[in-house]
Amino acid sequence: MNSALNDQSIEIEKQGFNKLNSSLHYELNVSYPKVKCSGKIDLEHKINLDIQNILFMAINDFRSKISSVKAEKGAIGLSYLNLDYNVFLNDNGILSISFKKDTYYNGIDDISIKKLAYNYDVKNKRKILLNDLFLTDIDYKDQLFHLIKTELHHSGKVKKDVLNSFCIQKNGITFLLDKSKCKGKSCPDIVLVQWDKMKDILSEFGGEMLKN
Incomplete structure (x- = not known):
């Protein structure tokens, strides 16, 4: 499936791979x-290149922990890293993608889910902070x-670092939640704040999102 950013002639194609490492007992x-x-x-x-860097960091962090645990304990059961993505916006020169990193270290930790975001301004060729x-x-x-x-x-109860992982949508900003950012049995996966609720604190650039 492709989604096109028509005015900037950009397309996104889904790629992927699976890899089993029998010596270190893990699967990617x-x-x-x-x-x-x-x-x-x-x-x-x-x-x-930006996207590849996100992948490399996730994979290298996972492999590093696998290696350190193996060195300490001698052996562990089959562990895995699942990495997937979701395109939140691909329109009007704005590209916004979330990444979900799902890791399991057999016999060491429970399943851990971390979420990352990538936001890019195609017109001005820069990451969006x-x-x-x-x-x-103002103290926005x-x-x-x-x-x-x-x-x-x-x-759920959220920590202020919830602001660190966000994706842009046509109707607002979606903040990505995981166990490190939201505590409570009823925590949702995301929380959406609509543009019109933020209109008084938006910059000129942010205001353009409201108009779209």
Whole structure:
């Protein structure tokens, strides 16, 4: 399945691989997006390199722990890393992708789920940071954190680092939740704060999202 960013001639193709390491007793199941940019090789290379770096970091962290545990304990059962992605937005020059890293170290830890986000401004060829979307002369983080807690109601207790992992959608900002960011049995996977609820604290760039 491809999703196209029409005005910037960008497409996303799903790629992936599976690898079993019999000596270290682990399995990698990886899916990732490959970006294709018609006539824009430099842009294509930049985004794909960013995505590859996310993959390499996830895989290297996993392998490093496997190696250290094996060195300490001698052997462990079959462990795995599952890495998958979801495209939240691929339109109007904005690319927003979430990554879900699911790891299990057999006999050592329970299943662990971590979520990462990648947001890119195709027109200006740069990663989008949270402070790009908000006014910098106010304490937007406190106001944003309050909005997140309001959206969650009593579903769970969030930490302020919930602001670190976000994806952009047409109707708002989606913050990615996992056990490290939200505590409670009823924590959802994501929490969405709509653009119109943030309109008073959005920067000029963030305001363009509201118009779209």
